[in-house]
Amino acid sequence: MDMMKRVPIREQDPKVRATNFDEVCLGYNEEEAVAEAKRCLQCKKPLCMQGCPVAIDIPAFIKKITERDFRGAAEVIARSSALPAVCGRVCPQESQCEGKCVRGIKGEPVSIGKLERFVADWSRENGFVPAAPEKTNGKKVAVIGSGPSGLTCAGDLAKMGYEVTIFEALHEPGGVLTYGIPEFRLPKDTVVRSEIENVKKLGVKIETNVIIGKSVTIDELMEEEGFQAVFIGSGAGLPKFMGIPGENANGVFSANEYLTRNNLMKAFRDDYDTPIEKSKKVAVVGGGNVAMDAARTALRLGADVHIVYRRSEAELPARVEEVHHAKEEGVIFDLLTNPVEILTDENDWVKGMVVRKMELGEPDASGRRRPVEIPGSDYTIDVDTVIMSLGTSPNPLISSTTEGLEINKRKCIVAEAENGQTTKKGVFAGGDAVTGAATVILAMEAGKAGARGIDEYLKNQ
Numbered sequence: 001m002d003m004m005k006r007v008p009i010r011e012q013d014p015k016v017r018a019t020n021f022d023e024v025c026l027g028y029n030e031e032e033a034v035a036e037a038k039r040c041l042q043c044k045k046p047l048c049m050q051g052c053p054v055a056i057d058i059p060a061f062i063k064k065i066t067e068r069d070f071r072g073a074a075e076v077i078a079r080s081s082a083l084p085a086v087c088g089r090v091c092p093q094e095s096q097c098e099g100k101c102v103r104g105i106k107g108e109p110v111s112i113g114k115l116e117r118f119v120a121d122w123s124r125e126n127g128f129v130p131a132a133p134e135k136t137n138g139k140k141v142a143v144i145g146s147g148p149s150g151l152t153c154a155g156d157l158a159k160m161g162y163e164v165t166i167f168e169a170l171h172e173p174g175g176v177l178t179y180g181i182p183e184f185r186l187p188k189d190t191v192v193r194s195e196i197e198n199v200k201k202l203g204v205k206i207e208t209n210v211i212i213g214k215s216v217t218i219d220e221l222m223e224e225e226g227f228q229a230v231f232i233g234s235g236a237g238l239p240k241f242m243g244i245p246g247e248n249a250n251g252v253f254s255a256n257e258y259l260t261r262n263n264l265m266k267a268f269r270d271d272y273d274t275p276i277e278k279s280k281k282v283a284v285v286g287g288g289n290v291a292m293d294a295a296r297t298a299l300r301l302g303a304d305v306h307i308v309y310r311r312s313e314a315e316l317p318a319r320v321e322e323v324h325h326a327k328e329e330g331v332i333f334d335l336l337t338n339p340v341e342i343l344t345d346e347n348d349w350v351k352g353m354v355v356r357k358m359e360l361g362e363p364d365a366s367g368r369r370r371p372v373e374i375p376g377s378d379y380t381i382d383v384d385t386v387i388m389s390l391g392t393s394p395n396p397l398i399s400s401t402t403e404g405l406e407i408n409k410r411k412c413i414v415a416e417a418e419n420g421q422t423t424k425k426g427v428f429a430g431g432d433a434v435t436g437a438a439t440v441i442l443a444m445e446a447g448k449a450g451a452r453g454i455d456e457y458l459k460n461q
Contacts, residue, residue, distance in 0.1 A: 011024055
């Protein structure tokens, strides 16, 4: 075996997977996982750990794999992460742990993410469950939102002995893991549900269909229901739009709505009644991971799909793997192109989109080169559905119904990064509700910080 090259990962054939919602990546088997784990150099100063937002002891769990001690590997990961099967699938490892891997200097980095996924899948298939605390300390904490930030905070607090209740607005827990990420990247019934069950086995209660700010307020939770601290991990579910003519037409979706109908409400399945556009030609506006998810979902529902993005391929914010998979499956990329108007028919249904060619100018504040319009370059794309994937911001419902909770000009909750403390005593926050839309692993990092902050706060009460 060439130790400089990673063990290849098996995937569904692009032509086959473009017609189904089964998982694209098939993962390592035992032999492949052990072979890949043996590529790890077991560095004395493991830089990979510096790249992991939740500080998993990466060399330790990989060493356990080389010894075929998969339970031991699972125990190492469980000390730091409640969602390993999720992270192994959706983390941007290439810019985090694997991006710092010493093996990657002269060869290919160790497939840390795929090894984490292997251990997590082995755990699920072999009934491994992280140990729950023997007794609780009697202190009650409320967690708002059951996405990656809330689940992580709740799991860590439960391990410390707190009595934790998660309040979830939707009818299924999981947050963005359930409604935002497609089945072909993150299977719900197996992966997401089993990791949520593991958090519940730590003693965490989850109440669904509770909208904080409507059903009950944070002040009521603390003053009337006996919760001594609250963590807000409610995400960023409010979609952004461009404000161009025709944007309110029938057949224009936010990526949030489109993906929620498919993922949570199972529109892709014939035995579900959820309405979704049976589109023939779809334009997805945006270039992030969510745009790729929406485009690849629309493709599987039978449409010809274009990604419309105003910068070049080098500036695409989506993971390289997601762009590669989208192209393999047949998604067309209209780069350096920006929508200026959505055209409609007499019944106000989308019938096309006028776009303008762009060129790249000087870098802007984000460090990416700023797109500049090319006058007179407009042309029309023939589409019947437009999906806007331009980012999201936090829903203002929680902040507007909570006394003393400060938000910034982007409508995000103001909170300390190291411990999640907000401007309201006893209330902590983290994840997309604080940062705006970001990654699953960064939300988990914020959940861990929030748990530490709450523990410190309640110990001093």
